[in-house]
Each structure stands twice: as structure tokens, then as C-alpha cells.
Amino acid sequence: MFKNTRDGGGDGRYASWTRDFESERERRARQGDPEWARGAALPPALVRSLRRFQVGENGDGAELIGKADRAGDPTYAAAARLFVAEERNHARLLAELLAAGGAGTLEAHWSDTAFVRLRRLLGLRLELLVLMVAEVVALRYYRTLRDGRVDPLLSEVAGRVLADEERHVPFHCARLREGFAHLPGPARRLATAGWRALLAGA
Numbered sequence: 001m002f003k004n005t006r007d008g009g010g011d012g013r014y015a016s017w018t019r020d021f022e023s024e025r026e027r028r029a030r031q032g033d034p035e036w037a038r039g040a041a042l043p044p045a046l047v048r049s050l051r052r053f054q055v056g057e058n059g060d061g062a063e064l065i066g067k068a069d070r071a072g073d074p075t076y077a078a079a080a081r082l083f084v085a086e087e088r089n090h091a092r093l094l095a096e097l098l099a100a101g102g103a104g105t106l107e108a109h110w111s112d113t114a115f116v117r118l119r120r121l122l123g124l125r126l127e128l129l130v131l132m133v134a135e136v137v138a139l140r141y142y143r144t145l146r147d148g149r150v151d152p153l154l155s156e157v158a159g160r161v162l163a164d165e166e167r168h169v170p171f172h173c174a175r176l177r178e179g180f181a182h183l184p185g186p187a188r189r190l191a192t193a194g195w196r197a198l199l200a201g202a
């Protein structure tokens with residue numbers, strides 16, 4: 001899970017991630033939003049799950065940014081800020097989608113509140129491991145929605161969010177790989193096993 005997908009080393013290790021996040025932000029600005037006025041026909045069960053994901057996407061970015069700042073690598077901190085902005089944009093897109101389907105958003109959901117509390121207790125590395133569980137669950141969820149042919153606006157929003165999520169997992173992996181690099185092999189394997197157990201639980 002900690003495979004490096006880019007050339008690391010030296011300062012500016014995360015410069016290429018920052019460039020990616022920035023060029024995606026520009027691409028989104030050019031593309032504009034989906035046509036919300038089209039409306040969406042969302043079955044009630046889907047509204048319930050979308051609301052939970054909407055709360056989750058809003059998440060606890062300030063906490064992650066604080067930890068990234070304290071980690072002492074400004075290029076990583078810059079990339080982490082752009083990552084958090086992307087997740088907040090997902091929350092915005094899901095809120096717009098719910099509104100297009102005639103549904104509102106939730107204030108909070110117990111599962112998310114528990115998740116945020118858990119993450120607060122953790123250092124950056126463990127927080128990223130927990131966050132990765134959410135990212136992998138999100139990949140499956142948005143892929144199912146994109147391909148589900150339930151509603152065109154829903155598929156479009158899910159496709160846009162999914163494209164971002166597919167970049168998030170390798171971004172966290174790059175940081176984790178670096179974070180765990182100094183650990184001996186058995187400890188690294190233990191971390192990987194623990195993460196898989198957490199994923200199975202989720």
C-alpha cells in the first residue's frame with residue numbers, strides 16, 4: 001500500500017502533487033459546475049447515504065492542515081491544504097446535488113463525529129492511515145454511483161468526485177511511505193496489517 005508513484009527525494013518532494021492539485025483546480029474552474037437546474041431523481045436510501053458522505057467530505061480539514069504544518073515540510077503542508085480544499089469542494093458538490101434532488105444536508109452524523117474524534121487523537125501518520133480507509137470506501141461508493149445509471153446528474157457528480165479521490169489515495173501513500181520508511185520491516189508490516197483490519201471493519 002505504500003508504493004511510491006513518483007520520484008521523491010530532496011526538497012520539494014511534494015511540488016509535483018501541489019502542481020497537480022493546482023492544475024486540477026484550474027481545470028475545474030474552466031469546466032464550471034454541473035447543470036444543477038437539471039434536477040436529480042434521488043431514491044430515499046441514496047439521499048441518506050449521500051448526506052452521510054456530504055458530512056464526511058466536510059470532515060476536519062483544519063486538524064489535518066495543523067498536523068501537516070507541524071510536520072515541518074512546507075511543500076507537504078501546501079499540498080495538504082489543496083487536498084483539504086478538494087475535499088471541501090466534494091462536500092459542496094454533494095450539497096448542491098442533494099438540493100437538486102430536493103433534499104437538504106445533515107448537520108452532523110454520529111459516525112462522522114466519532115471518526116473526527118478518533119482522528120484528533122492521532123498523529124499525522126496514523127491520521128492518514130485512518131483517512132485512507134475513508135478514501136478507499138469513498139472510491140467504491142462513488143464508482144458505484146457513477147456507473148449505476150440511477151440519475152444522470154448523480155452520475156456526473158460521482159464521476160467528478162471519483163476522479164479526485166483516485167488521486168488522493170496515491171498522495172496519502174506517498175506521505176505514508178516516507179513516514180514509515182524509517183521503521184523496521186516487521187513494524188511496517190504490522191502497520192499495514194492494522195490498516196487492513198481497520199478497512200475490513202469499515
Ligand SMILES: [Fe+2]
Nearest residue numbers: 057087090165
Ligand atoms: Fe472526497
Ligand SMILES: [Fe+2]
Nearest residue numbers: 087135165168
Ligand atoms: Fe478524498
